[in-house]
Amino acid sequence: MAADSGNLYQKLYTPLHPDLGTGPVSVEPYISAEYFEREQRRIFDNAWMLACAESEIPQPGSYLVKEVPLVNSSVIFARGADGVVRGFRNVCRHRGNQLFYNECRGKARGFTCKFHGWHFALDGKLRGVTEADRFFDLDKPGLGLTPVMVDTWNGLVFINRGVGTVQPLREYLGSLVDGLEQYPFKQMGLAAEWKVDVKANWKVMIDAFQEGYHVGLVHRNTVQGLFTGPKRPTCRLSHFRLHGPHRAVTTPKNPDFKPSTTEALAFQLAGAGLSQEAGELHGSSGLQWSGLNPGGETDFGFDINIVFPATFIDTSFGWFFTYEFWPQAVDRTFWVAKLFVVPPKTWAQRIGLEMTIIQLREALYEDLTTLEATQKGLSSGAMDTIMLSDQELALRHQHAVVEKMVRGA
Ligand code: FES
Ligand SMILES: [Fe+2]
Known part of the structure; x- marks a missing residue:
């Protein structure tokens, strides 16, 4: 069912979740070593x-x-x-x-x-x-x-520290993955992988990847045009879906996106690309891309599926990418990003895939630019709270779930 993207662009999601509130959010969970230790015991000891x-x-x-x-x-x-x-x-x-x-x-x-x-x-x-x-x-x-x-x-391998009571994996994933039971994770192969040790709290990092508010600025040299344009001046995410501690949200595309000369050439040659049209891949690969775009977004780009506490599985037609955020200290996180695609069958597709890999790599590097600076700012004592807009509802939800588990609130 197609939704009205014009109205959706204006829609507010926070009022649909009054229990999450609208107030400022505490800085303490991002900078307190004691809070970090409590997270380790109460969240990570038995998280998948x-x-x-x-x-x-x-x-x-x-x-x-x-x-x-x-x-x-x-x-x-x-x-x-x-x-x-x-x-x-x-x-x-x-x-x-x-x-x-x-x-x-x-x-x-x-x-x-x-x-x-x-x-x-x-x-x-x-x-x-x-x-x-x-x-x-x-x-x-x-x-x-x-x-x-x-x-x-469904083709993904999870690990658990296994301290105390551990929920079975499928039960833990809950309704977040109901629609993705048939998504062809198994049929897609690793195309690229990046690993970085970042001097930032794991939640600073997760926050930065679950909002589109930054896209127009941080990604102005790379993928800005894919997600923003005359009909979508900013990259407003749509269809916020909360699933217990987990959540998902859809990233819409800019319907007026005009690829650069290089992009156009790569997309013409390639079987997979960040702006690949769904129909082409669907027809050429024979795979069923079930579970995507459950909200019926008209200008669908990809879905961000966040498995609490620290796993991202971003799904689209022909590719998915994953983020692993491994907390190491209150201000240090080991981050792994991986791109999986339908394996290219021709050299032309291979070349096109390289374009996609480079495009994604550059965008991820841009994302990295704000993280350590944000941690420094939060740690400076300049402020006790942060402000969150409607577009940062996913952050608010993550914060609320963590707070509840850490403080038992
Ligand atoms: S054989 Fe492994 S430590 Fe000796
Ligand atoms: Fe980003």
């Missing part, structure tokens, strides 16, 4: 967070090694011979050497420690011990790799 996509470890033996600040260590995500995705601490059970010294990905039959050669199967079981007969009372079944709590939903 996105770790990777199943398409990154597609076959039995595929593995991915990455730093996961949630569990203070590097984790091996591996698909076993039985097809099951598991997660293990990247630590040899002999004397603690790391099985992998760097983040990496690949395919293997198992994992062998480079120190003394202990060998572990894809399911984590200890399979081989060098000179096993020289050990005393070696409990091989009890010396498998230390597992981490991992589960999958």
Whole structure:
């Protein structure tokens, strides 16, 4: 059902959620080390967070090694011979050497420690011990790799610290993902990945990615034209949808967008692009893009789906991108951004995809410019509260959910 974009552009969403209020929001949660520690216990001890996509470890033996600040260590995500995705601490059970010294990905039959050669199967079981007969009372079944709590939903792999009571993943995701059960996450492959250690609170970062208020200014050299134009002078988000602690919102496109010469060439060649028309991809790929644009936005760009507390899954036709925000200290966050696309089939599509990757990379760099400066400003003591407009309703919701969990309010 198409909605009237003219009226929608003027619509206010905050009055629909009177429980969230309209007042200023406290700065303390962004700068207090004590608040950060409480968040760790009350939010992150049993939160599900996105770790990777199943398409990154597609076959039995595929593995991915990455730093996961949630569990203070590097984790091996591996698909076993039985097809099951598991997660293990990247630590040899002999004397603690790391099985992998760097983040990496690949395919293997198992994992062998480079120190003394202990060998572990894809399911984590200890399979081989060098000179096993020289050990005393070696409990091989009890010396498998230390597992981490991992589960999958529709092609996405989530991790949980697993302290206390943990909700099953699907139940945790709740109604946020009801419409996306059939979205083809599994059919899209990793096209680009960026990682940055940012000196900012994790919520400063999340805030910056769940509003369109900044787009006209911060992105004036890149994607501004995709989202703003005569009919949409600012990038006002639409169709705010709150799902318990989670939320989603739609980013409309500028209906009058005119691509630059380079963009036009790339889009003409490519099978996927940030401003790709839905129909072309739908017809060419044979995939069903179900669950997108549930509000019926006329000028649909993409949906921002935010899994509380710190995972973004932004979905559109032919591509999705994810943000992982891993809190490390009150003023430090490890950020991972990934773009997944329908794999290009021709060289022309590949070239067009490069254009999309560069465009997205530049836009993300622009987003990064404000984050550390915002943290410095908030930490300066110059103000106790921040102001939020209707367009920042998602921030207000995130703040309210965090406050409720941290303070029990
Ligand atoms: S520490 Fe791994 S085999 Fe010794
Ligand atoms: Fe942005």
